[in-house]
Amino acid sequence: MHSVVCIKQVPDSAQIRVHPVTNTIMRQGVPAIINPYDLFALEEALRLKDKHGGRVTVITMGPPQAEAALRKALSYGADEIILVTDKAFAGADTLATSFALASAIRKIHESHPVTLVFTGKQTIDGDTAQVGPGIAKRMELQLLTYVSRINELDETSGTITVERRAEGGVQLLKTALPCLVTMLEGTNEMRRGSLPDQLRAARHELTRWDRVAAGIEDVTKIGLKGSPTVVNKVFTPSPRAEKAEMVTVDSGRAADLAVELIARLGQRFPVVEAELARRAG
Amino acid sequence: MSNDAPVKKKRKFELDPRLAAYKGVWVFIEHERGQVHPVSWELLGEGRKLADMLGVELAGVVLAAPGDDGQRFCHDAFAYGADLCYLMESPTLQDYRNDPFTRGMTELVNTYQPEVLLLGATTQGRDLAGSVATTLLTGLTADCTSLTIDMDNRSLAATRPTFGGSLLCTIVTLNYRPQMATVRPRVMAMPERQKGRGGRIIEHPLAMAEESIITKVLDYIPDDSRDKPQLPFADIIVSGGKGLAKQENFQLVWELARVLSAEVGASRPVVQAGWAELDRQVGQSGRTVRPKLYIAAGISGAIQHRVGMEGADCVIAINNDPNAPIFDFAHYGIVGDALQILPALTEAFRQKLATTRRAG
Ligand SMILES: Cc1cc2nc3c(=O)[nH]c(=O)nc-3n(C[C@H](O)[C@H](O)[C@H](O)COP(=O)(O)OP(=O)(O)OC[C@H]3O[C@@H](n4cnc5c(N)ncnc54)[C@H](O)[C@@H]3O)c2cc1C
Ligand SMILES: Cc1cc2nc3c(=O)[nH]c(=O)nc-3n(C[C@H](O)[C@H](O)[C@H](O)COP(=O)(O)OP(=O)(O)OC[C@H]3O[C@@H](n4cnc5c(N)ncnc54)[C@H](O)[C@@H]3O)c2cc1C
Structure with missing residues (x-):
């Protein structure tokens, strides 16, 4: 059993203040945290490990500072952390982000076959909910979005049964492993890391992958070049x-x-x- | 990193001739259990405007199982403004599942080549949109609050709020087709239903065998919607914010709502403090509402709240700070203590309704 959990480091929105006069966002000194939605994915992966054994690898694509988010994940009990970082990734939209992450996860899979890929429902900054489906399609994995519960996971038959939130009800879905799960919020509660895990988190060697190490040859598929969407204009809403x-x-x-x-x-x-x-x- | 994506200068550009063949605006008609999600009609209303600006046709896309009433959905789509519908029927499209729907939608796009494809930002629409955009390797803008066409280059200009600030950004997808966007329910106005308006139906098969589909739906448990707040379609909403200071004070919001037979809404900090359920949160990360009357008590009016309620016909704001941003977009403002104003309003509305009742 090997879960790969994708996390993103985001500014803590609870600490963000809007300037009362200029109405613009005050980012200075805002601490960075793990995207809160991703904690439900991480906790679910840790629970599967508690039950079935195996390992949990946590991966993020981001600037060097994102290391802090990964170490936090270790303190909760993750086994391995990988920071995918390269200037060439800058300016990525969700298509380019999912390409880079899928490539890195394939690389992880080569040394430790992956059973499940987890993402959060969405992030609190980009807030698109597009990266999970993107990774699944890139890797040709079955996609299970808005999962509220993992009912059963059978490694022998290679199947998983989950409850998925639909618009007017809950779907009970069964599919084959490996697959990608985007976890719904409020489905579990993040544990407090054990003392040994917290100590380990500080000392643990960080694995840092640049573009090449993440198995990416084609630079036109990442960063700004690999992003079909372009931000054209940023403006204040008119009163x-x-x-x-x-x-x-x-x-x-x-x-x-x-x-x-x-x-x-x-x-x-x-x-x-x-x-x-x-x-x- | 990507959060600081550079803002590119606007420039004239030539669309790849292969892509110039992509014509028309499409709306995905989402349905579940025999009912079309109203967001699909809202999108047809918006899609109509875009299609008219571009001088092209507006199409609905219906993916359904043979027993699903796909034909009826198409005719409804015509009534809401579609010129034609693509109807794909297959037993594998019974119940929403990612694989057959992604496959079906991609095949339709590749065959008929639309320039714009809109979907609802629902659990179904987002699941499908992200998958289709990745399969087609095109751009997808999430949760847009307004859509228009940049006539300089016929590209879709999709606007959405940016993180944490009071800013909006406009995103375009230049040299890729189709240009995709999702919009949350209730963000766009519901168009008028035009009785007897017709259109063409183009049927297209889906060659996919059930045996080739890995994910199976074992069961579907419908929500018991009776005890869930129905904010998005409420005509009157009374909302409370952190300015109410204490959980007990939130009761005042309930009392006014009861007199008005209104729904109760809340700002995010109120939900986070546990004074109201998540289903009651109004705003960017909560519900979008379009009531006739929205009463906001002790709510500052941050952009993330505003985008969820500015579709209201009339907004009454109660805030003790005369400079609160909510007064920039409310229709009526009362500067004062919500703890006194709310009970006074409750009483005044009670009397007003009683008088109307006697007169009527
Ligand atoms: C204001 C703003 C608006 C934007 N709008 C769009 C848009 O409309 N379309 C578009 O294509 N791009 C958009 N982007 C760019 C987009 O935010 C980035 O591509 C970002 O890297 C990932 O998207 P997200 O934050 O929306 O993640 P989501 O798709 O919401 O994230 C879902 C899950 O994917 C995982 N994940 C996401 N990012 C990472 C990462 N870097 N490392 C590891 N795991 C990750 C997490 O588990 C997360 O919970 C926007 C960015 C900003 C700042
Ligand atoms: C990614 C992101 C998503 C978000 N999504 C949402 C969302 O969906 N919905 C949402 O609401 N917010 C959302 N927010 C939070 C938003 O930015 C604001 O912080 C929030 O809306 C403020 O809530 P509030 O107005 O209740 O509280 P405050 O900002 O604390 O304002 C309280 C107001 O009450 C007034 N007041 C104080 N005492 C009284 C009194 N006695 N009588 C009358 N008025 C009084 C004050 O003057 C003030 O204007 C989001 C933020 C981020 C970063």
């Missing part, structure tokens, strides 16, 4: 033409304000007035 009509009354009493508001509302918004009438009727 509504008129600002909010402020409701005030001389008395300053909440009750009077409320009555005043409702009176004005009815005049300017017939749709709302009709909706209220429907409720009254």
Whole structure:
């Protein structure tokens, strides 16, 4: 049993503040964390290891600083960490990202055959949910997205049964290993790493792969060159033409304000007035 | 790394002649258990505008099993603005599964060559979009909040919020076809249904045997939707934010909602604090809503919240900070303490409804 878990290092959104005047994002000093959605994938992989034995390899494609995210993953109990890093990867969209990751995972597979590839549902920065399906297609693996539960994994028959969140219900799916699972959030709770694992995390040798080590020959498939999408423009959303009509009354009493508001509302918004009438009727 | 992707200068460019043959705007008609997901109709409304700008046809794409009512879905698509539909029927398309749907959609794209392909950003649409884009090696822009055509080079300009800031970015896919994008439910307006509007159906088979498909659907357990909040389609929503300060105070939101028979919404920090369920979160990482009336109490109006509710016809904001960003896009603003205003509104609406009732 060998799971490869893909994680991405992202800025901690809870720490991000928007500048009150310029309305732009203040990134300075924002700590980087493991994409929170990826922790559900990692925990699930660790649980499978607890049950079936084997190993968990954690991989990320990112700048050298992403090492911190990988070490954090080790402290939770991962066995091996691989940082795929190269200037040539810069500017990758999801198509180029999935190409690079798929190539690196194939490389891992050569030395330690892979049973399952895990990704999170999506990231909190790019937020596309496209990399998981991308890797699966590149590697020709069966794709199981939005998995809320792994019901059964049988290594002998090489099958897995999962519950998958669909729009109006839950699908119970069975497929063959190896496959790729994107884990839904809230499905498990990340363990606290054991003390030995935390100590090991600090000392463990990091495996660093550049483009060539990750098995990539064709530079036109990675980074900016390998990315069909191009960011054309970044801009601030325009405020509504008129600002909010402020409701005030001389008395300053909440009750009077409320009555005043409702009176004005009815005049300017017939749709709302009709909706209220429907409720009254 | 990629988060700082360089912004390329806009330039004139020549589309590869092979790609110039790609014509038309397509919308994937998503269905589950005999029902089309409304996001498909919303996308047809948006797709209609794009097709008209480009001077091309708008097509719906229906992948279904023979017993699935595919023909009916096509006719519904015409009523919502499609000129034609591609209908692919095969027993392997019973229930959504990645492999046969990806295979079917890619085959249709390669055969009929659309320039734009839109899908809903649902669990089904995202699963399919990512797979199809990778198979076709083309670009895919996720969760767009607006779509238009850059007439300089006939390319799709897809706009989406960028991370963490109050910024939007526009993404284009220049020398690749089709140009793909997903849009979340309720982001685009539902088009008017035009009765009796017709169109052509082009049937295309899927040559795929069940034996060749590895993943099997063993069961499907429908949600019990009765006890789930139905925010996206609510006509009135009362939402509370972190400005309410304490979980007990969130009760005031519920009380106003009860009087208005409204749904209750919340900002993300409120959900994270456990004052409201995840299904109630409004915004970029929650639900997109389009009510007639949206009342926001103690919500600052960050872009991630705004993109989830700015489709509301009327927004009333209550905030004790006169400079709160929410006043930039609300229709009515009350500067004051939500803990006092909410009960006052509850009482005033109660009386208003009682008066209307007596009069009616
Ligand atoms: C504001 C913004 C908008 C963008 N919009 C688009 C867009 O519309 N289309 C597009 O193609 N690209 C887009 N990108 C680029 C995209 O974010 C990058 O390609 C990124 O490397 C991966 O996409 P994601 O963050 O959306 O990941 P997702 O697809 O949301 O991630 C899913 C899972 O894949 C795994 N994963 C993702 N990235 C890595 C990684 N680097 N290393 C290891 N595992 C990983 C994780 O397990 C993660 O949970 C955008 C970037 C930004 C900053
Ligand atoms: C990737 C990402 C995704 C996100 N997704 C979402 C999302 O889906 N939905 C979402 O909502 N947010 C989302 N956010 C968070 C968003 O950026 C804001 O942090 C959040 O919307 C703020 O919530 P809030 O307005 O309730 O709280 P705050 O920002 O804390 O604002 C509280 C407001 O209440 C006012 N207030 C205080 N006391 C009172 C009082 N007594 N009476 C009246 N007003 C009072 C304050 O003036 C202030 O304006 C996301 C962020 C990121 C980075």
